[in-house]
Amino acid sequence: MDLAAVTRLLPSLAALHTELVLLSGGEPLLNPDWAAIAEILRRHGLQVWLLTSGLALSKYAARAAKLFDAITVSLDGTDAGTYRAIRGLDAFDKVCAGIRGAADHGMPPGIRVTVQRANYRQLPAFVVLAKALRARQVSFLAVDVANPHAFGRTDDFVSDLALKPEDLPEFEQVLRAVEQDHAEDFRSGFIAESPQKLRRIHQYFAAIHAQAPYPPVRCNAPEFSAVIGATGRVQPCFFIAGAADARVSSATENPQYDLDDVLNRQDMTQLRTAIQMGARRECTTCVCSLWRDRSNIGSAAAFTKSASEAAT
Ligand code: SF4
Structure with missing residues (x-):
């Protein structure tokens, strides 16, 4: 998604009273337009967050x-x-340098850890490392091995990433x-989750092996946020796809830039209703649910708090 595509979305973002845009990757800093995109969004009054693998952050x-x-x-x-074994890249030092570099410039990053078989024993070490790198916070999220959309899977495959019984x-x-x-x-919020929330990660892995029910999920993320993919495809959340033609800014074949129109197509509205009614299987096993009180739905501050609690 380039600067032109984001610029075309600006009227729609304003009409929807959008407050916050998260640029997510992979590594969004590989997009040659990343700085111009962040600048134009900020100039239009939006908060802009970066979620990055950190590979280009030191640069x-x-x-x-x-x-x-x-x-x-x-x-x-x-x-x-461990980093190499999980990511397939020799980039641990580079990512750590990026975290330190951002902290040096007055923006200590949060660190997000995807808990899996190769790193669950390191949980205490992550807290120590996050402090050494001068991170703002550390948060933990279970690796998603149950959602059929994770890693583009369509079967019931349980990967080696999950903890074993x-x-x-x-x-x-x-x-x-x-x-x-x-x-x-925990008290200071340096660890983003409560102890109870971390225990949900244990329950999630137990559920994968049919030793416990999946932790209960409460989520209304699609009521106040949406995902726009790099090709302009609009989704109610990262895990549930909209129709293939529900997209914005896809150039000549479908010059549709009105996010409001796309989000409020009948099929997209029906999809959100199905999610609300608990009719989507993806939600049952979701590792990344997010609930926000209706009274706070217009508040970016509340979203910021909820999103960090939900470990993005
Ligand atoms: S629970 Fe997960 S899959 Fe369901 S709407 Fe929320 S984020 Fe999407």
């Missing part, structure tokens, strides 16, 4: 610190070997140790 730390209202970096290992007792001990040793970090 652009000064500029990113100036242009974004918040930065979150995905970091899935506390050492080079024999890992669960050890994960329980790890969680207990984090609760005991980092009580102050």
Whole structure:
């Protein structure tokens, strides 16, 4: 999505009273227009967040610190070997340098950890590392192995990423140790989730192995947010696709730039109703639900708080 496509969306974003735009990747900083996009969104009164793998953050730390209202970096290992094993890249030091670089320029990033079999023993080490890197916060999210849309899957495949049944007792001990040793970090909000919320990650992996029900999900994200993909495809959330032709800014074949119109097509409205009624299977196993009180739906501050609690 280039600057021209984002510019065409501006009237729609204004009409919808949009308050906050999250630029997400992969690595959005590889988009040659990233700075111009962030600038134009800010100039139009929007808050702009960056969610990044951190691969290019050290290169652009000064500029990113100036242009974004918040930065979150995905970091899935506390050492080079674990990072390489999970990401397939030798980039641990580079990502850490990006986090430090943004902090040096006055924008300490949040760190988001996707908890999985290769790193669950490192939970306490992530908290220590986040402090050493001068991060603003650390948050934990279970790796999504149950949602049929994660990794483009369509079958019931359970990947090696998930904890195995024999890992669960050890994960329980790890969680207990984090609760005991980092009580102050929970209290201060440095660890974004509450101890109870971290225990949902354990329950999620237990549910994958039919040892527990999935943790209950409460989510109204599609009522106040939407996802626009790089090709202009509009979705109610990251996990549920809209119709293939529900898209904006897809150049010549469908010059439709009105996000309001796309979001309020009959099929998109019906999709949101189905989500509200609990009729979508994706929601049952979702690792990334987000609830926001209706009274606060117009408040970016409330969204900021809820989103960090939900670990993006
Ligand atoms: S629970 Fe998950 S899948 Fe369902 S609407 Fe919320 S974010 Fe989307």
